[in-house]
Amino acid sequence: MTQPSLILFDFDDTLCVTERYMSAAFFEVLRDYLKPYQPDLTVQQLVVKNTELYRKHGSSLHGWMHELRKEMDFTLDMFAKFAPVLKGAVMPHTQPNPGLLRRLGELQEMGHELAILTLGHRDYCLPILDKIGITTFIPHEKVFDISVMEGRLKRDADTYHHLLKHHLKGKYRHKYMFEDSMANLMAAHKAGFGTFLIGPKRPPEELDSSIEHQAATINQALDILMNEVLPA
Template identity: 25%
Template sequence: MTGNRPDLTHIDHWVFDLDDTLYPSDAPVMAQVSARMTEYVARLLDLPQDEARLLQKSYWRDYGTTLHGLMANHPLDIREYLDYVHDIDHSVIPANPLLIRKLEALPGKRLVYTNGSLKHAENVLVHLGIDHLFDDIFDVEAAGFTPKPHREGFDRFASRFDLPVPRSVLFEDSVRNLKTAHEMGFTTVLIRAKEGLRTEDHSAPGEHPDHVHFAADCLTTFLGEMRTSTTAETSDD
């Protein structure tokens, strides 16, 4: 009996966004990153903090990430920027032993696809205790500094791993990133932001955009409820 369990029995490539997806959106991680982005923009362009914040958000909306907007409009040291904005306290990421068990049970390959840096991704995975569970990490540098939701970055990701897209799922907190994935043929799972933390790129609690196959308020809960090829074999015995 599977009931209304999400059916992912066709999936053998499990792709996870990093921030606000593998850990809850109420963990104070991206707030730190965003504040350091503002500081960097203010210093780079000699702007007051409030103007730097507005420009930062404008670049995010128009280019996909603040970095992509800066690259298009200003000379900067890309790696210096990435090191600066990700120099945060990762210890605020909560431990989640149940997530470890759910990821361990996934049949097939597990990948992280992030708009952040490799070093930041490694730090997040280590603090979650899941760094040993992933086959690889694809960061913004691997994408040629072309971030999600741009198709070029997705194509580089798929090519790097010879990804069988029809057998791949992307877990994401970003509605617009999932739109590109859906257009490519991924199965898409939206991890909604916590109440009060929604931005223009997130769905409100209970919302389910048309290009999203499944939506959930908690990644760990969803992983426990979905049906995979492994759980199907067990239930059919």
């Protein structure tokens, strides 16, 4: 191989199934945090509003910052409050994925660069990555948290340009992004990444043209990468 490729992963529900376990804990902490600002908000209203802010901003916590007219320190403090609670909710349910670890090892042996781009939960996901063995192949210094990158969001193409300019500075033959969010992949594609959508298969009419591959699991997606995309 003359030149390595960059293989960038999302964490939640891409490398590891997490969101089904964190939902209840997330809204419990969020309601407590927002009580000084939204004291009469019911849980149902909170869920609806949080979803609305996520769709508008690409991150509900960034959305609350704008909604309450706060600064970035407010959002970073929220992320810090969430980290131990989410870790406690998710950690007991996580186990190593032997197929994933084997594929990561093979990609590493081939000389490719592996990294993770997560939104605001770096301190929460690092202990989980340790537990399930992924940091053997993607060390902590290759886990990038864009919540501290000047308030950037994954659905902005400039975030990926920023990552490549300031953090992942290698000369890459190709760049690939694995994500469970189509909106985030659309931004990554604008920044020159090949795209892999992880999750239940969607019909073609629901897919943006920037989505090049889709697979139900990360293992299946890596099979496509290694057997079909990289050899091409």
